[in-house]
Amino acid sequence: MLEEPDGADLLATARDVVLLEILPALPPEKAMAARMVAAAIALALRERDAVAPPMPDLAALAAAIREGEHDPGTPHHDATAALLRDYARARAAVSAPKALGATG
Amino acid sequence: MDEARLRDWLARETGDETLRITALTRLSGGAIQQNWALDVAMRDGAKRWVLRTDAPAVLAVSLPRAAEYALLCAARDAGVTVAAPLFLCDDTGVTGRPFFVMGRVEGTAAAHRVVKQAGAQGDAIVAALGRELARIHRIVPPRGDLGFLGDPPADAARAMIDAMRARLDAAGTPRPVLEWGLRALERAVPAPVPPVLCHHDFRTGNIMLDGARVSAVLDWEFAAWGDPHADLGWFCAKCWRFGAVAREAGGIGAREAFYAGYESESGTRIDRARMPWWELMATIRWAVIAADQAARHLSGQERSLELALTGHIVPELELDVLAMVEAL
Numbered sequence: 379m380l381e382e383p384d385g386a387d388l389l390a391t392a393r394d395v396v397l398l399e400i401l402p403a404l405p406p407e408k409a410m411a412a413r414m415v416a417a418a419i420a421l422a423l424r425e426r427d428a429v430a431p432p433m434p435d436l437a438a439l440a441a442a443i444r445e446g447e448h449d450p451g452t453p454h455h456d457a458t459a460a461l462l463r464d465y466a467r468a469r470a471a472v473s474a475p476k477a478l479g480a481t482g
Numbered sequence: 483m484d485e486a487r488l489r490d491w492l493a494r495e496t497g498d499e500t501l502r503i504t505a506l507t508r509l510s511g512g513a514i515q516q517n518w519a520l521d522v523a524m525r526d527g528a529k530r531w532v533l534r535t536d537a538p539a540v541l542a543v544s545l546p547r548a549a550e551y552a553l554l555c556a557a558r559d560a561g562v563t564v565a566a567p568l569f570l571c572d573d574t575g576v577t578g579r580p581f582f583v584m585g586r587v588e589g590t591a592a593a594h595r596v597v598k599q600a601g602a603q604g605d606a607i608v609a610a611l612g613r614e615l616a617r618i619h620r621i622v623p624p625r626g627d628l629g630f631l632g633d634p635p636a637d638a639a640r641a642m643i644d645a646m647r648a649r650l651d652a653a654g655t656p657r658p659v660l661e662w663g664l665r666a667l668e669r670a671v672p673a674p675v676p677p678v679l680c681h682h683d684f685r686t687g688n689i690m691l692d693g694a695r696v697s698a699v700l701d702w703e704f705a706a707w708g709d710p711h712a713d714l715g716w717f718c719a720k721c722w723r724f725g726a727v728a729r730e731a732g733g734i735g736a737r738e739a740f741y742a743g744y745e746s747e748s749g750t751r752i753d754r755a756r757m758p759w760w761e762l763m764a765t766i767r768w769a770v771i772a773a774d775q776a777a778r779h780l781s782g783q784e785r786s787l788e789l790a791l792t793g794h795i796v797p798e799l800e801l802d803v804l805a806m807v808e809a810l
Contacts, residue, residue, distance in 0.1 A: 414787045421794060436656035443661040444647065449669065462659050463804055469797035477798035 386423055393419040424472045431468045433461075483518070483577050488533075491576045492583070495569045498524045506533075515547075515703065520583065532565065535581035548572055549630045551582040553702040556628060556679070562617045565698045589697040593687035597724045597733040603694040608735030610696050611689060612743025615717070618699070619710045619748060621679035634677035634707035642712070642763055643668055649770050653777055659800040663766045666807040672711075672756050680708035685722040686732035714744070714752060715760025721768050721799055762806040769799040 383391070393416050401412040439458075442448060448458040470477045485503055493501040505521035509532070518533040536547060547570070554567040566585035574580060590596065600607055623634045635641035643664055650657055682704035690698040716722065717740065723733035731740035741752050776793020778784045 414791055436658055440656040440658040440661045443658055443665050462662055466659050466797055466800040466804060470801055473794035474798035477801055
């Protein structure tokens, strides 16, 4: 058993320090950097809890899409559209969770 | 930067041996180029200039400074509001890299601030921006002074699809969602229109405003011959509205106000049916650029938190791409 608080707790606490203590004391031209640090910590925390969806060979899928093998009217089209939606949503859940609310 | 050498060069260019540099400070610059605030004292008074030079790591797709200077001159001559191009230095012996000097322009370009401050003046601002863009598009090939742009593509839309695929291949990371979008575009390629000079980064964030007045169109390094709808779509695409999604013209104003400004200046009517195609292309192109920026961080070429976080824009853009393909 490792000593607590764990990494996630420390990151979340560090993020509060950046936003609540450091950011207000910074000159305006450094505010962006502090916000980026806070965003990076939040993203790392979400990634820690994320579950990657099972995906097929992405390179093969990308090549097949380019060749038109998943065009409307082909047998794979609807399943591929659903798979790509899940794939983008799973990554957005880590990278940009606000976007999920906007696009349903 | 070697100030003494720079002073001597400026003194020669201006023909004023009394010229003194009174301030030279780095401005918050782009990832591709650096801007320096350059203040000088001359016989006829103090001047406030900007010195623009390449950053250490230069994107292969961006134009060198000499080309950007020629574009600024062409834009100024076409009546586009730009910072006045003043002096170009191709000699790397002065500051180590090519650079040019232009007039310093008042105002703010910061996208979130521009979007927040637009308010009731938003429609007037985007109408003015529509007029600016129409003036840019008045520059058409062939142009000897813009020879570095090469020949215009026979089919700009098709060429853009090919260029995006080539960049995805070069990056080496499979992007099935972007491929999905590109394939949808390929099935619906619009008929070519006569080529014009496209700015190719005409969006909120690259336009300096002084209150509601356009004080400069910035960042010409991606300019190329192309389809005018590419610039219109880039400006209006959802990904460049900085959160103000309902204001379809750059998060600043109404789409129709932007179009009206453009049409009044160009004397042509925008084919609205072409816009979804180009807005989808804009979204894909920004995703490709964002992925490339993250790759620069990942490769160690330029370690940067900003570049690293830019890569995390890609999934959100992919959600947009999927929705736009449905609506195309």
